[in-house]
Amino acid sequence: MRRVKGSNTKPELRVRRFLHARGFRYRLHGADLPGKPDIVLPRYGTVIFVHGCFWHGHPGCPRSALPATRREYWENKIGRNRRRDARNARALRHAGWRVLTVWECRLRDERALEALARRITA
Numbered sequence: 001m002r003r004v005k006g007s008n009t010k011p012e013l014r015v016r017r018f019l020h021a022r023g024f025r026y027r028l029h030g031a032d033l034p035g036k037p038d039i040v041l042p043r044y045g046t047v048i049f050v051h052g053c054f055w056h057g058h059p060g061c062p063r064s065a066l067p068a069t070r071r072e073y074w075e076n077k078i079g080r081n082r083r084r085d086a087r088n089a090r091a092l093r094h095a096g097w098r099v100l101t102v103w104e105c106r107l108r109d110e111r112a113l114e115a116l117a118r119r120i121t122a
Contacts, residue, residue, distance in 0.1 A: 011104045012050040035088025046098045
């Protein structure tokens, strides 16, 4: 698991390219914020997390199916990730940020990215 990237992943780069092309300017990996959001849009008071469906346990997504081996380990690991994500989102909301989560599987559809842009400016 050491080889699994935590930042600058393909889904994250896709979101960043889309936002930049639409004129949004942002900071990356806000180290001063809880959970180090992938994208920080200070002008809009918004942070974006780009989550991989497997690693963050996307409900109802076939990509989030657990492996058959070491099932208990993976259930615990992904459960911890989900609890941490919720805790970080709560802390960010409490600090006045709007928190948006983009799931890896949704990025295949250009309309999902357009919807993200609308949510940022709303």
